[in-house]
Amino acid sequence: MAQAVDAELLKAQAAAQAMATSGYLFSGDFATFYEHATDLLQQTEIGNNFVLSDEMGQQLVNTIRPFPGPLPRHGNPKQLQQVFKTMKPVISDVYVGGALHRPVVSIDVPVFKNGKAIYDLSIGIFPERLGQIPLAQHLPPDWIVSILDTQGVIASRTHATDRFVGKKVVPLLLQRMEVAAEGMVETNTLEGIPVSAVFSRSPRTKWTVAIGIPTQQFTAQLRQRFLLLLVTIVILITVSVVLASILASHLARSIRALIAPAMALGSGASVTVPHIRVREVSDVGSAIKNAFNLLTLHTLAANVYSNISEGVVATNPDGAIVSVNPAYCAITGYSAEELIGANPRIIKSNLHNADFYRGIWETINKHSCWNGEIWNRRKDGSLFLVSETITTIRDGNGRIEHYVGVINDITEAKQAAEFIHHKAYHDPITDLPNRSLFMDRLHQEIIRARRNKLAMALLFIDLDHFKEINDKFGHDVGDDLLKMAATRLAASARESDTVARLGGDEFTAILNDINGKEDAARVAQKMLDEICRPFVIGLHELVISASIGVAIYPTDGDGAASLLKAADEAMYRAKRGGRNAFSFAVAG
Structure with a gap:
């Protein structure tokens, strides 16, 4: 279960790091960032809120509050200072948040611009969300499960949550946790119930899961x-x-x-x-x-x-499976009868080469333990990704008795992280690359073109009269028009090219490996023709046009900023010339 807590915290950290690259933060468009962040939280359920703070601790955006509006200071100033000092993500212990004045855990990451941290972006997780982790394990209802921060403070609890969250665990358990990463202790809960308490601390986040099993269950x-x-x-x-x-x-x-x-x-x-x-x-x-x-x-x-949700498999020294727990059977789809006596290769996915597995066993033979991620295959043929720890068990004479593997299915967590990453780098309306991804690809294409002495073109595209349509027919119609326009623009370019939306009615296109202006002109004209075709949205037939500016590398600029400026100026020249046209950048 400690792995499940790790997965939840690290998934939230990955989301915060992805959101920290949003171009809306660099441009100061906090309103759009607020909408984007709120949409991400609703779709992924990775946390309860995002908070953007400056270096002085003043909150600039908090998705749990309306935007714009007055906001308090950061609820954990020491953590904020640590983020700006170390320039690294920090997972907090339990503290009382500044906006709602209730217990919260936050993962703070720095927002960089030109190599300097300019903001702190945190994602908050309330105890109720952490409480879903033990509930998903389907443990006996009278087992008392607590998730503890690095100081032994209760961040979530399956029983009497409101009463005990924010308080430290009983002293006897706390003392035992100070000297061991895992173990068992006979004690009473905070309510006074006699229990056998087992605990395990994560080596990654240093958080601990403690399970109190009432003593009467053993009778x-x-x-x-x-x-x-x-x-x-x-x-x-x-x-x-x-x-x-x-x-x-x-x-x-x-x-x-x-x-x-x-x-x-x-x-x-x-x-x-x-x-x-x-x-x-x-x-x-x-x-x-x-x-x-x-x-x-x-x-x-x-x-x-x-009862644990992690799958456990034990083999003899020759690799034959001698024991599996119910969770291992549920994860792999095989029954215990099918697995006992078989080799763990029964779930091999064939996605990893021989060197991958050779490296695993070299580590096990050297350190008696290995931890990492492996793709496996269920009995029904479906693939699943696990975080696995393999440990060597020896007898009193040092001879190998068993190998024990503990697996945690992280397929959904991985997919969620990939979804979050996609959302962070793509426009929420059109699903085209957003400004951040566009700038990254532009830099990469310039480097490639410079290295291989190739030409490339940058197109800056602005939809004519879009604002009038948006104001007249409403944002829903406007968003549908943007989606359809984006589809037509992308279809006008090659798969190897990049069409992006910068925001509003502005789009860009990177055309790589062109032979000259003629190639760029052909694509620009095709885009104009596509945009001029009527857009049928509901009962409306809408007609718009576009103005396109074209800049060629290296003629019109040898860097991202100079190319963007040249293409932007060329686009405005096309607008001044009557719209529904493209114009090349003018040297000098």
């Missing part, structure tokens, strides 16, 4: 498991009667002293073994106490093994 299972042991004790008592003539009452009393702890063991209660002078009988008493401790741990481990 029924222990009664069954120790029935045989209780029978053995009874046999010992019977034997003591037979031997009474030899050992007299002393031995009998010693064995009878074990009846109470044996009964307690069978009922799952705490075991107290009295001091016994006869060594052999005393050894039996010690064995009862040890058995109680070991089997309590075994019961706990079996419960966790059967």
